[in-house]
Amino acid sequence: MEKQNNIPRPVLEVRNISKDFSGVYALQNVDLEIFPGEVTAIIGENGAGKSTLMKIISGVYPEYEGDVLLNSEKVAFNNPKEAGEQGVVIIHQELNLVPHLSITENLFLGIEKTNRLGLLDYAAMNKQAKALLSRLHLDISPSTPVNQLRVGQQQLVEIAKALLLDSKVLIMDEPTSAISDQEVELLFKIIRELRSKGVAIVYISHKLNELFEIADRYSVLRDGRSMGSGQMKGVTHDQLIQLMVGRDLTNSFQKANTMSTTEVLRVENLTVQNPQNKNDLLVDDVSFTLHEGEILGICGLMGAGRTEVLEAIFGLYPKHVSGKISIGGKELKIRRVNDAIAAGIALVPEDRKLQGLVLNMSVAKNTSMASLEQISSFSFIRKKKEEELSELFIKKLSTKVASSNQTVGKLSGGNQQKVVIAKWLATNPRILLLDEPTRGIDVGAKSEIYRLINELAAQGMGIIMVSSELPEILALSDNILVLSESRLAATLSRTEATEEIIMKAALKEKE
Amino acid sequence: MNTVTLKQNLIKFQSIIALAAMCIALSLLSDRFLTPENTWNVMRQISVNVIISVGMTLVILTGGIDLSVGSILALAGAVTAGMLKFGAEFTDANLYIGFTLLGALIGGTLTGTLLGWFNGFTITRFKVPPFVATLAMLTIARGLTMLWTGGFPITGLGDNMAFIGTGWLLGIPMPVWISAIIVLAAVVLTNQTMLGRHIYAIGGNETAARLSGLKIKRIKTIVYSIAGALAGIGGIIVTSRLDSAQPNAGFGFELDSIAAVVIGGTSLSGGKGTIMGTVQGALIIGILNNGLVLLNVSPFWQQVIKGFVILLAVVIEKFNSKEE
Numbered sequence: 001m002e003k004q005n006n007i008p009r010p011v012l013e014v015r016n017i018s019k020d021f022s023g024v025y026a027l028q029n030v031d032l033e034i035f036p037g038e039v040t041a042i043i044g045e046n047g048a049g050k051s052t053l054m055k056i057i058s059g060v061y062p063e064y065e066g067d068v069l070l071n072s073e074k075v076a077f078n079n080p081k082e083a084g085e086q087g088v089v090i091i092h093q094e095l096n097l098v099p100h101l102s103i104t105e106n107l108f109l110g111i112e113k114t115n116r117l118g119l120l121d122y123a124a125m126n127k128q129a130k131a132l133l134s135r136l137h138l139d140i141s142p143s144t145p146v147n148q149l150r151v152g153q154q155q156l157v158e159i160a161k162a163l164l165l166d167s168k169v170l171i172m173d174e175p176t177s178a179i180s181d182q183e184v185e186l187l188f189k190i191i192r193e194l195r196s197k198g199v200a201i202v203y204i205s206h207k208l209n210e211l212f213e214i215a216d217r218y219s220v221l222r223d224g225r226s227m228g229s230g231q232m233k234g235v236t237h238d239q240l241i242q243l244m245v246g247r248d249l250t251n252s253f254q255k256a257n258t259m260s261t262t263e264v265l266r267v268e269n270l271t272v273q274n275p276q277n278k279n280d281l282l283v284d285d286v287s288f289t290l291h292e293g294e295i296l297g298i299c300g301l302m303g304a305g306r307t308e309v310l311e312a313i314f315g316l317y318p319k320h321v322s323g324k325i326s327i328g329g330k331e332l333k334i335r336r337v338n339d340a341i342a343a344g345i346a347l348v349p350e351d352r353k354l355q356g357l358v359l360n361m362s363v364a365k366n367t368s369m370a371s372l373e374q375i376s377s378f379s380f381i382r383k384k385k386e387e388e389l390s391e392l393f394i395k396k397l398s399t400k401v402a403s404s405n406q407t408v409g410k411l412s413g414g415n416q417q418k419v420v421i422a423k424w425l426a427t428n429p430r431i432l433l434l435d436e437p438t439r440g441i442d443v444g445a446k447s448e449i450y451r452l453i454n455e456l457a458a459q460g461m462g463i464i465m466v467s468s469e470l471p472e473i474l475a476l477s478d479n480i481l482v483l484s485e486s487r488l489a490a491t492l493s494r495t496e497a498t499e500e501i502i503m504k505a506a507l508k509e510k511e
Numbered sequence: 512m513n514t515v516t517l518k519q520n521l522i523k524f525q526s527i528i529a530l531a532a533m534c535i536a537l538s539l540l541s542d543r544f545l546t547p548e549n550t551w552n553v554m555r556q557i558s559v560n561v562i563i564s565v566g567m568t569l570v571i572l573t574g575g576i577d578l579s580v581g582s583i584l585a586l587a588g589a590v591t592a593g594m595l596k597f598g599a600e601f602t603d604a605n606l607y608i609g610f611t612l613l614g615a616l617i618g619g620t621l622t623g624t625l626l627g628w629f630n631g632f633t634i635t636r637f638k639v640p641p642f643v644a645t646l647a648m649l650t651i652a653r654g655l656t657m658l659w660t661g662g663f664p665i666t667g668l669g670d671n672m673a674f675i676g677t678g679w680l681l682g683i684p685m686p687v688w689i690s691a692i693i694v695l696a697a698v699v700l701t702n703q704t705m706l707g708r709h710i711y712a713i714g715g716n717e718t719a720a721r722l723s724g725l726k727i728k729r730i731k732t733i734v735y736s737i738a739g740a741l742a743g744i745g746g747i748i749v750t751s752r753l754d755s756a757q758p759n760a761g762f763g764f765e766l767d768s769i770a771a772v773v774i775g776g777t778s779l780s781g782g783k784g785t786i787m788g789t790v791q792g793a794l795i796i797g798i799l800n801n802g803l804v805l806l807n808v809s810p811f812w813q814q815v816i817k818g819f820v821i822l823l824a825v826v827i828e829k830f831n832s833k834e835e
């Protein structure tokens with residue numbers, strides 16, 4: 001409707017915004033315009049200030065310098081609720097669900113429906129929740145507590161929660177970091193629907209390909225400053241990267257052939273029961289072998305059992321696993337995490353906030369957490385060695401931190417992920433299990449991590465990597481397992497695997 | 512920048528500032544406050560609370576709580592006194608064993624350790640919530656104390672025993688020495704050792720700690736055992752000072768101890784806090800108690816005021832952590 005006078009008017013404007021955290025600027029003089037009926041992509045490296053900017057717009061950080069204008073009027077939201085009432089809704093990068101409450105209870109938290117008696121109207125809420133979930137093809141009962149959901153499913157619930165509100169401006173901070181292509185397509189369908197209804201969408205992602213598919217407009221942040229914006233049409237991949245990092249990325253990652261014939265891990269008939277329901281198999285009769293220097297990729301749709309394979313090997317389902325796991329030719333009974341670690345296994349878990357980090361501890365302390373013995377003598381921690389260890393990985397992974405004493409919880413999402421990776425690399429394992437290792441990591445750092453993974457393989461480490469990003473799997477893996485509905489649908493070698501073959505296998509239904 | 516660092520320093524040293532303010536105010540209000548006798552008196556009085564609160568801090572850092580310290584203190588004191596005075600007599604076997612002071616002290620401390628270990632055992636093995644497990648122990652240990660003493664004080668323990676609670680060494684009261692050594696050891700434990708780091712990690716995020724290979728059950732059991740042992744030592748000092756083991760000794764000590772920990776800035780949800788903070792918390796409570804007595808405030812009002820101080824401390828703490 002605004003188009004009548006031919007110049008589209010932005011629904012939301014950010015003018016000259018700066019924000020500091022104890023004297024350190026996360027944003028400086030940033031400008032941004034968001035238009036109705038468009039998807040605006042915000043891009044930038046880890047720690048560039050994207051999430052901070054979004055938190056300012058949506059009222060999470062009420063204190064800042066500069067102005068936010070909604071429909072040309074200055075607004076100052078004191079909290080996300082106020083923003084929500086004016087139609088500005090955010091889906092946060094870090095998951096924010098209440099673990100013990102059900103999906104329905106989470107969706108309607110703060111906006112509960114009541115019946116005439118003033119009691120909660122569960123029937124109505126569940127019905128609406130179910131409809132919403134099926135729109136997202138999430139085939140789970142809405143009364144499931146969210147702590148029983150995988151990270152990707154939780155992300156979909158977060159999305160559902162935002163859809164429940166009537167939004168004029170919908171901000172999505174890395175909504176697809178933990179979901180696979182299938183779910184991404186669904187999300188895009190929904191985004192297109194909303195866009196055609198005139199909703200303004202702000203979309204943050206490190207997956208540039210996604211942006212070319214869904215975004216109309218882009219805006220780049222680098223080190224807290226606006227680096228430019230424009231139409232997606234006409235801009236190239238390389239130009240965006242140039243704007244983001246300020247230099248060309250020689251992104252030519254070359255995989256070396258490092259796989260040996262020495263077997264390091266053999267998994268036979270691995271079966272994992274759902275601890276909540278013994279008849280539901282999370283992993284059903286999966287067998288494979290891993291060699292020294294091999295990178296084994298595992299892919300499949302969400303809920304196919306990828307994470308559970310890694311978790312079972314790492315000893316997280318002590319009473320619900322059957323099958324045989326042998327390491328270096330010897331059968332090993334893994335009853336708890338410590339057995340796995342003692343056998344030289346490390347797991348970079350999928351949920352960094354819940355499983356990976358002690359958020360109120362420093363970067364250095366988190367990094368050394370699983371390898372304290374190495375840096376201690378007689379049980380006394382050598383602080384100097386600890387610092388060196390963490391500095392080493394900060395450099396290796398180009399983690400953006402103020403110092404190694406900085407609290408991990410205050411890092412940007414991608415940089416937190418790098419600390420989790422560092423923690424496990426520091427243990428120098430024989431077998432490294434990686435669950436979505438590059439979740440939320442920017443393009444530049446991603447290729448650094450690929451190089452590192454490759455280097456570790458060259459040193460003889462056996463590596464298993466679960467990832468929702470097929471290009472990543474294809475680029476790194478020597479062999480690829482495709483899981484579908486808890487079963488092994490295909491085992492492919494590097495030479496035979498293509499995206500099409502993998503997708504076809506992943507979609508294979510259980511007969 | 513400058514204002515920020517000033518503010519941060521104010522936050523960092525808030526309890527020291529509060530302490531100083533209290534001391535200045537009290538020395539203006541009462542000329543009996545800032546005398547050597549009163550100073551040592553306060554120090555001696557708080558030393559037992561400091562000792563117990565060190566253990567409490569470790570427990571709370573793991574995200575737990577220990578309500579049983581007061582009762583464990585009583586039982587350990589009674590066991591020490593009983594061993595010292597009566598020894599162990601087995602009439603059937605016609606056997607009598609007398610104990611030296613050292614034997615009795617070890618007996619008392621071990622009693623505390625054992626009960627603390629039992630707390631840790633029920634909490635980690637049967638997943639009993641710490642609040643419930645130690646609440647049960649509060650009753651159990653008090654009951655055992657009554658059984659052991661028959662409900663009567665055990666008195667007349669000799670000069671050597673009395674020295675522990677009332678003696679002086681190099682111009683400093685013995686209990687102050689003991690608490691200082693324990694505080695020092697605990698500071699080293701929390702800051703320099705793997706066990707200390709593990710304690711913080713468990714309280715900060717138990718799942719992440721478990722996935723990092725920390726032996727959660729073992730660490731928790733050790734922590735509750737330490738808390739029990741320290742309550743035992745506290746019991747010995749109390750018994751020594753009074754030259755008698757009272758069956759109702761240590762009643763309500765858990766509350767003073769939790770108050771010291773909380774005022775000292777340790778978060779009840781675990782993972783955040785320091786031993787020195789707790790020492791400051793214990794000092795604040797101790798000086799407050801002393802000052803209110805010196806100012807002739809009625810005991811009823813003393814309790815009300817103490818309650819409000821605890822609230823105030825926590826509110827300030829919350830406000831500050833939001834500020835960060």
Ligand SMILES: Nc1ncnc2c1ncn2[C@@H]1O[C@H](COP(=O)(O)OP(=O)(O)OP(=O)(O)O)[C@@H](O)[C@H]1O
Binds near residue numbers: 046048050053411414
């Ligand atoms: N609460 C906080 N306290 C201190 N510093 C913070 C806080 N939140 C963010 N920062 C800092 O501000 C900078 C920008 O962080 P932000 O989370 O906005 O980055 P981002 O662009 O979203 O990165 P990512 O792609 O990794 O999510 C980072 O350097 C981060 O360390």
Ligand SMILES: [Mg+2]
Binds near residue numbers: 052173412
């Ligand atoms: Mg972010």
